[in-house]
Amino acid sequence: MAAGGSVVARWPCGVALSGRHCSLFQLLFKDGKLMVQIVISSAGAGGLAEWVLMGLPGEIEARYSTVLAGNLLGDLHYTSEGIPVLIVGHHILYGKIIHLEKPFAVLVKHTPGEYCDELGSETGTWYLVTALIKNKILFKTRPKPIITNIPKKV
Amino acid sequence: MKRTRDEVDATLQIAKVNAAELLPAVHCLSFGPGAGGGDFCLLELEPALCQQLEAGHSFVIRGDKDEQAVLCSKDKTYDLKIADTSNMLLFIPGCKTPDQLKKEETHCNIIHSEIFGFSNNYWELRRCRPKLKKLKKLLMENTYEGPDSQKEKDSNRSKYTTDDLLDQIQASEDEIMTQLQVLNACEIGGYWRILEFDYEMKLLNHVTQLVDSESWSFNKVPLSTCLQELGPLEPEEMIEHCLKCYGKKYIDEGEVYFELSADKICRATAQMLLQNAVKFNLAEFQEVWQQSVPEGMITRLDQLKGLALVDRNSRPEIIFLLKVDDLPEGDQERFNSLFSIREKWTEEDIAPYIQDLCGEKQTIGALLTKYSRSSMQNGVKVYNSRRPIS
Numbered sequence: 118m119a120a121g122g123s124v125v126a127r128w129p130c131g132v133a134l135s136g137r138h139c140s141l142f143q144l145l146f147k148d149g150k151l152m153v154q155i156v157i158s159s160a161g162a163g164g165l166a167e168w169v170l171m172g173l174p175g176e177i178e179a180r181y182s183t184v185l186a187g188n189l190l191g192d193l194h195y196t197s198e199g200i201p202v203l204i205v206g207h208h209i210l211y212g213k214i215i216h217l218e219k220p221f222a223v224l225v226k227h228t229p230g231e232y233c234d235e236l237g238s239e240t241g242t243w244y245l246v247t248a249l250i251k252n253k254i255l256f257k258t259r260p261k262p263i264i265t266n267i268p269k270k271v
Numbered sequence: 272m273k274r275t276r277d278e279v280d281a282t283l284q285i286a287k288v289n290a291a292e293l294l295p296a297v298h299c300l301s302f303g304p305g306a307g308g309g310d311f312c313l314l315e316l317e318p319a320l321c322q323q324l325e326a327g328h329s330f331v332i333r334g335d336k337d338e339q340a341v342l343c344s345k346d347k348t349y350d351l352k353i354a355d356t357s358n359m360l361l362f363i364p365g366c367k368t369p370d371q372l373k374k375e376e377t378h379c380n381i382i383h384s385e386i387f388g389f390s391n392n393y394w395e396l397r398r399c400r401p402k403l404k405k406l407k408k409l410l411m412e413n414t415y416e417g418p419d420s421q422k423e424k425d426s427n428r429s430k431y432t433t434d435d436l437l438d439q440i441q442a443s444e445d446e447i448m449t450q451l452q453v454l455n456a457c458e459i460g461g462y463w464r465i466l467e468f469d470y471e472m473k474l475l476n477h478v479t480q481l482v483d484s485e486s487w488s489f490n491k492v493p494l495s496t497c498l499q500e501l502g503p504l505e506p507e508e509m510i511e512h513c514l515k516c517y518g519k520k521y522i523d524e525g526e527v528y529f530e531l532s533a534d535k536i537c538r539a540t541a542q543m544l545l546q547n548a549v550k551f552n553l554a555e556f557q558e559v560w561q562q563s564v565p566e567g568m569i570t571r572l573d574q575l576k577g578l579a580l581v582d583r584n585s586r587p588e589i590i591f592l593l594k595v596d597d598l599p600e601g602d603q604e605r606f607n608s609l610f611s612i613r614e615k616w617t618e619e620d621i622a623p624y625i626q627d628l629c630g631e632k633q634t635i636g637a638l639l640t641k642y643s644r645s646s647m648q649n650g651v652k653v654y655n656s657r658r659p660i661s
Contacts, residue, residue, distance in 0.1 A: 153332075153333070153334070153438075154331050154332070154333050154437065154438055155331065155332040155333075156329055156330075156331055156332075157314070157329055157330040157331065157332065157342070158329045159323075159324040159325075159327055159328060159329055160327065161324075161325065161326060161327030165324070165325060166364060168362050168363055168364045168365075168366065168387070169362075169363050169366040169367075169368065170313075170360055170361070170362055170363075171360070171361040171362075171363055171366075172356075172358045172359070172360055172361075173358055173359045173361065174357075174358045174359075175358070175359065185302040185306050185307040186302050186303065186304045186305070186306055186307060187301065187302065187304070188301060188302050189274065189299065189300070189301045189302075190300040190301060190302065190361075190386060191300055192274075192279055192282060192283075192297050192298070192299055192300070193297065193298040193299075193300055193366070193384075194283075194288070194293045194294070194297050194298075195293065195294045195296075195369040195372065196292050196293055196294070197292060197293065197294060199368075199369035199370070201369075202288065202293070204282055204283075204286055204288075209286050209288070214368055214369065218318075219315050219316060219317055219318070220315075220316050220318070220321045221313045221314060221315055221316065221393065222313070222314045222316055222321070222324055223311060223312075223313060223362050223387070223388075224311060224312050224313070224314055225310060225311045226310040226311060226312070228310075244312075246324050247311075248362070248364065248387075249321060249324065249325070250313075250362065252368050257358075263285060263286045263287075
């Protein structure tokens with residue numbers, strides 16, 4: 118039985134493109150104020166989980182439904198040497214694990230009106246640092262298809 | 272319905288992967304409830320910034336809708352850019368690395384991990400110069416001329432608190448505070464004010480005249496006596512502010528003293544003289560300048576770096592006011608402005624006017640290479656514009 122049968126990944130190879138400037142409009146979308154401050158707030162080490170980043174070539178598209186939530190992606194294994202192996206649908210990918218020189222923070226956006234600050238005034242858009250990412254599993258190579266001959270009954 | 276270990280093993284068999292070569296634990300990855308949404312993003316951090324977040328500090332993004340956004344920590348400013356990647360980046364809570372799995376005492380063999388979200392871009396930071404020119408511009412809207420000035424009675428005049436400034440200036444709090452000191456700004460009634468130059472000179476004059484009449488050393492000016500003697504003339508907070516701007520505070524045997532800076536006082540005196548005309552005969556200026564400073568202080572032209580420019584090619588030699596903070600903030604615009612004032616510059620003359628453009632890794636030499644062309648003139652290396660200036 119294939120792992121993650123409801124998701125198909127398309128696999129062009131890619132290179133990171135850098136640096137379009139970030140205008141505040143892109144961040145806020147609606148705010149028309151002249152000058153704004155957007156706070157990125159951290160709960161500190163006690164409140165920050167450590168997650169992992171996984172890089173997959175291509176795009177993710179749900180095959181059978183337009184909603185991704187709840188769908189399986191695949192099985193992630195590691196060899197005894199620590200090489201990540203990912204089985205997605207009918208593909209198998211081999212990758213590597215990288216300790217990031219520059220960690221990432223995962224920011225979750227909170228919108229105006231959601232909370233009030235201590236003074237009782239509505240907060241504008243702000244971001245909560247929810248987790249830090251210090252490791253990345255990178256799958257870059259073209260996936261190998263799994264050829265199934267005999268369906269196995271489980 | 273969660274995947275079972277049996278299903279995982281069956282898949283491994285089909286894929287012809289030898290389970291014996293794998294670590295026992297598998298992560299079954301599925302998409303979490305919010306995964307398709309977009310209200311999250313990735314911010315790339317240099318290690319120092321990561322440590323600050325771990326310590327519970329916050330950052331602030333600042334920017335006018337027409338400006339490029341910057342991210343500020345407490346003491347530094349960064350340009351904020353969106354970097355696109357053409358691979359998908361998935362963020363996975365509860366996913367362990369092989370090292371972490373090996374260190375674990377209990378070995379489970381199946382971990383269900385929900386992907387929180389994914390993205391094909393992230394926010395990238397690059398350290399930049401804080402954008403402080405606006406600070407002076409805002410504070411110059413309503414300079415302080417003393418408590419009795421008509422201006423103070425007009426409540427419509429613009430005034431800025433620290434919070435107002437944080438709202439309007441694309442810089443970190445520490446960088447703003449440092450610049451306020453550089454500008455000799457004073458917090459009066461909760462608002463930051465720049466003193467009108469003549470008023471600032473009036474205060475300084477009171478102090479230097481008192482030092483002279485009391486025959487004090489410039490290195491040991493007692494605060495309490497100053498406040499006592501000058502208090503009837505000007506508010507005490509302004510006397511003390513003047514001493515802080517033009518001297519260094521210290522305590523000796525429980526008394527507060529100020530060590531006045533000859534360099535700062537000579538420089539301010541020069542500005543006072545130079546602002547009254549377009550240019551001055553250099554020799555005449557130097558004579559008047561030396562006579563105008565308090566007795567015992569020695570004037571030197573190098574005290575005027577970034578404030579005035581000497582033209583040794585004109586006959587007679589002249590000097591004129593040229594303040595670096597009146598010049599444009601952007602690199603190319605600054606060089607355009609300097610080259611329109613003078614066609615060819617020596618490195619010694621131009622350095623004070625581009626020093627503030629040097630970033631963390633950029634030197635004066637690098638800037639000159641980028642924005643100018645060099646040539647030799649009378650055995651001296653000079654720099655001129657790369658392209659014609661209109």
